[in-house]
Amino acid sequence: MGEALGYASMTEIPVVVVDAQRGGPSTGLPTKMEQSDLNIAVHGGHGDSPRIVLAPASVAECFHLTVWGFNLAEQYQSPVIILSDYSLSFRTETIEPFDLAKYPVITRAQPQGELAPKEYKRYKINGSYISPMALPGMPNAQYTATGLEHNEYGNPAYTPEAHIQMSEKRWHKYDALRHSHEYVRHFGPERARVGLLCWGTTAGPCRGAVHLAAQEEIALSMLQVQMLWPLPEDAIVAFIDSVDIVLVPEVNYLGQFAKLVQGELGVRVKSLTAYGGVPFTRFDILRKVHELLGIAEPELV
């Protein structure tokens, strides 16, 4: 899969891939959930291969984020990976009916007007770094989508200049997404002592923990990150600034998202991992919040 994703990155072909994560490595726990494909979703592939990674937390979000996924793939001419997981892909939930009128349908930029022969540049460098993409059938716009490094015409080009120019094009086109506040959901008080930074289905138990904490009058907030790559940096930094302690709960051994946030943003976060193949409960998360705040666990009767 990584090789074809790299091809889509290189050729700037829109494609949406759904990964319902299960316990790994190898065949691992094929009937248990895990959130351990984050690293391969974000970084998998040879070379610097950009893509967009989205993570739904609920059945309704599977719908929203799949629409986003296709729209983002079309707009950014990019592979998009939707990171679901086993527990979500087998889940039944009662949801609000979808209002389809609220979903825009974005199609990729296409060359406008008549083209003269040999005029069309498939990978034309422009302000947005997103170049109009011809479809077969358009006269005078024939080109070859190659996995080789190429020039603006799409012809193979191995010069340092071409690789620098096109690497920058492939990465810069996502700049707006890094500064976007659209792809996160915030719950709980605006300022809090502990903030849960989470993704995917772990957002469920996190919201449960936020409710429980409110009953105990503990200031606990959470930010669910729906777009894991490119990392919506501005929104995450604003959240980190709004809390004293950042806790990143996730269902994998390494703390993959915690490492990603730390590596990208240069901040320290606390990682809470579960790696038994079963999701967190809200009590697991609240217990860790108690521990971080030095609150004794209530005696169980």
Place this chain on the structure above:
Amino acid sequence: MTPTIPLEKVTYKAADYKTDLKPIWCPGCGDFAVLAAIQQALVALQIDPKDLAIVSGIGCSSRLPGFVQAYGLHTVHGRSLPAATGLKLARPDLTVMAIGGDGDYFSIGIGHLPHAVRRDVNITCIVMDNEIYGLTKGQTSPTSPQGHVTKSTPSGNQAQPLHPLAIILASGASFVARGFSSQPKQLAEMIRLGMQHPGFSFIHAMSPCVTFYDTYKLYKEKIYQIPDSHDVRDRDAAMRYALESERMPLGILYHEPSARVPTSAAPSNFNTLDYLAHYQA
């Protein structure tokens, strides 16, 4: 023979199917002749370059789409058939060719071949077979002969070569032919007939590598023409030609004119919005 097109009906000449890119192939490479044969077939059929798509994998021969005035998809190693199948299903209006070499089609990508044949999507598949990995400078390929000494088999190739046409025939292909780059007229004719065939067509184009395994002389000794008396609907007879090792029959091995119905796009009565409305209030 290729029918002669009246001059007034010729819109596209061979030059209209050429790009400005100079092929990367070594002087004398068989792939030049295959490229020319493809362009001749396109002239014979007067395919509009804007409606032509050529899909390839990885290898010397897979660089071909860049040299043809067409929409090209130079994909990853061995995966041209899935890409070509998807393209033809999404865009049945296009003329779709899938091309590549013996490494691409008979090694890493061989798993796709029987299924592309079974699906019988209207794709013309041309495999340029030089019995060697040329791009990577001369390692044994799935069609290299037994005992062949290469960089990857310094003591001689122990494995038997595949009989690709036998695999294609056994999978149920309806158009199977073999040409040779030194017989470009016949090769162009095979490609033209393959393109006119309304299902999956397979053309095995023997195309020697002058640098790492020069088989021109050997092939010229091995080749012979399949006689006119051969019944192209006789799969058993075709299979006997396909399994020959000592000699190399050229021409149409098998052609079943009553191919399966060409694949069309998604059923036109399916409306996504109607389907989704089921989930609305």
